[in-house]
Structure formats: C-alpha cells, structure tokens
Amino acid sequence: MKTPFILPLLLLCTLASAAEFKVLQPQQSSVNFVSKQMGVPVDGEFKKFTANIVLDPGKPEKGAARIDLDLGSIDTGSQEANEEVIGKAWFDAKTYPTASFVSTAVKTLGQGRYAALGKLTIKGKTLDTQADFTIEQKAGLVTLTGAFILKRLAYGIGSGIWSDTDTVADDVLVRFRFVLAQK
Amino acid sequence: MDTRYTHTAIALHWLIALLIFAALPLGIYMHDLPLSPYKLQLYSYHKWIGVTVFMLAVLRLSWRITHRPPPLPGTMPAWERLAAESVHYLLYALIFIIPVSGWLMSSAKGFQTVWFGVLPLPDLVGKDKELGDLLHEVHEALNFALLGLLLAHAGAALKHHFIQHDDILVRMLPFLQRKP
Numbered sequence: 001m002k003t004p005f006i007l008p009l010l011l012l013c014t015l016a017s018a019a020e021f022k023v024l025q026p027q028q029s030s031v032n033f034v035s036k037q038m039g040v041p042v043d044g045e046f047k048k049f050t051a052n053i054v055l056d057p058g059k060p061e062k063g064a065a066r067i068d069l070d071l072g073s074i075d076t077g078s079q080e081a082n083e084e085v086i087g088k089a090w091f092d093a094k095t096y097p098t099a100s101f102v103s104t105a106v107k108t109l110g111q112g113r114y115a116a117l118g119k120l121t122i123k124g125k126t127l128d129t130q131a132d133f134t135i136e137q138k139a140g141l142v143t144l145t146g147a148f149i150l151k152r153l154a155y156g157i158g159s160g161i162w163s164d165t166d167t168v169a170d171d172v173l174v175r176f177r178f179v180l181a182q183k
Numbered sequence: 184m185d186t187r188y189t190h191t192a193i194a195l196h197w198l199i200a201l202l203i204f205a206a207l208p209l210g211i212y213m214h215d216l217p218l219s220p221y222k223l224q225l226y227s228y229h230k231w232i233g234v235t236v237f238m239l240a241v242l243r244l245s246w247r248i249t250h251r252p253p254p255l256p257g258t259m260p261a262w263e264r265l266a267a268e269s270v271h272y273l274l275y276a277l278i279f280i281i282p283v284s285g286w287l288m289s290s291a292k293g294f295q296t297v298w299f300g301v302l303p304l305p306d307l308v309g310k311d312k313e314l315g316d317l318l319h320e321v322h323e324a325l326n327f328a329l330l331g332l333l334l335a336h337a338g339a340a341l342k343h344h345f346i347q348h349d350d351i352l353v354r355m356l357p358f359l360q361r362k363p
Contacts (some may be wrong), residue, residue: 001243037224037294038223038224038227038297038300039226039227039297039301040294040295040296040297040300040303041295042293042294042295043293043310044356077292077293077294077310078292078293078294080218081218083218084218090337161219161220161221162220164220167220167224168220168223
C-alpha cells in the first residue's frame with residue numbers, strides 16, 4: 001500500500017502551492033520603457049505580453065519567470081516611430097516577433113529588494129540580464145515592480161544611422177509591473 | 184525727441200527676426216521628413232530656437248513697455264498708422280503665442296521640450312493625441328498668419344524706405360543713418 005506515503009506528500013504539495021502566486025492579472029500589469037531622444041525622455045510601452053511567473057512571497061529566491069513581449073505591440077509614443085522601430089534597423093519584428101526573458105535565479109538584495117537574473121533574448125541575441133524588483137502583497141495579490149537598463153546597441157536595436165547615441169541614447173530604462181493572483 | 188529706436192530695441196528686433204527666419208522655414212521643411220536621427224535633431228533645434236524666441240520676446244516686451252518707440256512721421260495718413268500699429272501688436276502677440284503653442288503641442292504629443300538638451304520645460308498639458316493634433320493645426324495656422332504679417336511688415340518698411348524716402352526703416356537699422 002503506497003497511499004499512506006503519497007497522501008502526506010500530496011498534502012505537502014498543496015500546502016506549498018497554496019503560497020504560490022502565478023496567475024497574471026493583465027489589466028494591472030505593464031511593461032513600459034523610457035528612451036532618451038536628443039536628451040529628452042520619451043515614454044513608451046508594450047501593449048501585449050505574456051508573463052509566466054511563479055512566486056512565493058515567503059520564498060522569492062525560489063521564484064521563476066518567463067516573459068514574452070510581442071514586439072509588434074510596441075508604442076514608442078508616436079505613430080511614425082512605431083512604424084520605424086518594427087523595421088529591420090530596430091527590432092526586425094518580422095523575423096523576430098518576440099523578445100523574451102527567462103529567469104535563471106532570484107537573488108535577495110536586502111531591504112525588500114530582489115534581483116531576477118536571467119537570459120534576455122532580443123533580435124536573435126541572448127545576453128545575461130539582471131532586473132531588480134520589489135514585492136508587494138496586498139488584498140490577495142502580489143505585485144512585482146522593477147526596472148533595468150537595457151543597452152539597446154548590445155542587441156543591435158537601432159543600427160546604421162540610428163546607432164548615433166547622441167540622438168537616441170544607448171540606455172533604455174525598462175520598467176515592469178506584474179500583478180499575480182494565486183488562482 | 185529721439186527718432187531712432189534704442190540699441191537694445193534694435194538688437195532684440197533683429198535677433199528675433201533672425202531666429203524666426205531660421206525656425207519658420209525649418210518647421211515647414213522638417214515635418215514632412217521621414218523619421219531619422221536628422222529629423223529628431225532638426226526638431227530639437229527648432230524647439231530650442233522657439234524657446235529662445237519666447238525668452239527674447241519677454242525681454243523685448245518689457246523693454247517696449249518701459250521705452251516708448253520713436254513716433255511715426257506726421258506725414259503718415261491715419262489708416263497707415265493704424266495698420267502699422269495693428270501689425271506691430273499682432274507680431275508682438277505672435278512671438279509669444281507661437282512658441283507657447285509649439286511647447287504645448289510637444290507636451291500633448293508626449294515629447295517634452297528640453298532647452299538645448301539641458302533645461303527641461305514643464306509639461307503644462309499631459310499626453311493627449313487629439314489635443315496634440317489640434318495644437319499642431321493651431322501652431323501651423325499661427326505661423327502662416329505670422330508669415331503673412333511679416334511680409335506686410337517688411338513690405339511696408341521697404342516701401343517707406345525706397346518710395347517714401349522717410350526714416351521708418353533706418354530707425355530700426357543698426358547701420359545706415361539717413362541724412363537729415
């Protein structure tokens with residue numbers, strides 16, 4: 001009879017998963033960015049993305065995430081720029097329709113701050129990335145808020161004439177907010 | 184009574200004129216360009232010039248209020264005086280309103296104005312596409328009005344100088360002194 005052994009195990013799994021948050025609330029979540037054009041910060045966002053995140057606020061270092069951005073859903077702040085950035089010199093969204101981040105570890109930084117380490121793939125290029133974030137738990141929801149600096153030229157985003165960083169800065173501040181429910 | 188404008192008034196007049204000669208054609212040229220770093224640069228230069236015009240306009244109007252301009256020649260018929268003064272007031276108004284309309288348009292379109300890439304101007308309106316499109320129309324219409332008024336203004340000055348042979352143009356020139 002194996003049941004007596006399996007039952008407590010199953011129970012343990014249920015208890016463990018009870019603390020896990022993994023259902024994304026898309027309406028409250030966002031991925032946006034600030035680019036600098038001629039020294040002027042310009043807001044933009046990705047309107048479509050999927051985020052598969054599993055996080056136990058009691059054990060964040062056990063968390064894992066996979067974020068996929070639909071590059072065609074980019075809003076850079078103006079229509080003509082939206083048409084420009086999906087083109088070959090920028091994201092080449094026809095060939096590479098999504099950008100993805102896959103976490104490899106979560107580190108505790110202290111004072112309520114954490115870092116998600118992982119691989120960020122854009123335009124066929126994969127680089128190690130670190131994104132710092134905070135966790136807020138309220139009313140049955142967990143909110144992850146964070147940001148990181150993306151060096152656009154490292155991925156070849158904005159090549160050719162656009163590689164001039166005096167016009168469009170290399171640093172792009174990417175900000176994210178993911179709100180998760182338990183089920 | 185002095186028949187010439189003060190050096191300060193003359194300097195401000197020509198400095199603003201020069202900047203308008205740069206910004207106005209630049210504005211007409213740049214907005215149809217395909218998106219490129221060059222276009223972004225031109226937009227910035229245009230905005231920097233506009234902010235500069237606005238600041239000089241503040242100085243100029245303060246100067247104008249505290250320093251009476253030389254009177255128009257008594258030989259001018261009443262309608263000409265009225266026309267000249269109306270055009271002057273409208274030009275004064277436009278050198279304020281046009282930069283402000285451009286500034287607001289930029290804010291409404293989601294692009295803050297940062298003077299020379301250093302001094303950020305506050306966004307008085309938030310990002311709003313419809314408002315941005317409306318302000319675009321307003322900015323454009325005001326500039327065509329400015330162009331019309333400038334042609335009338337310069338045309339009148341040249342007419343006074345070459346046809347009437349009075350000192351209307353000379354009194355605003357840093358050089359040339361009409362012989363009495």
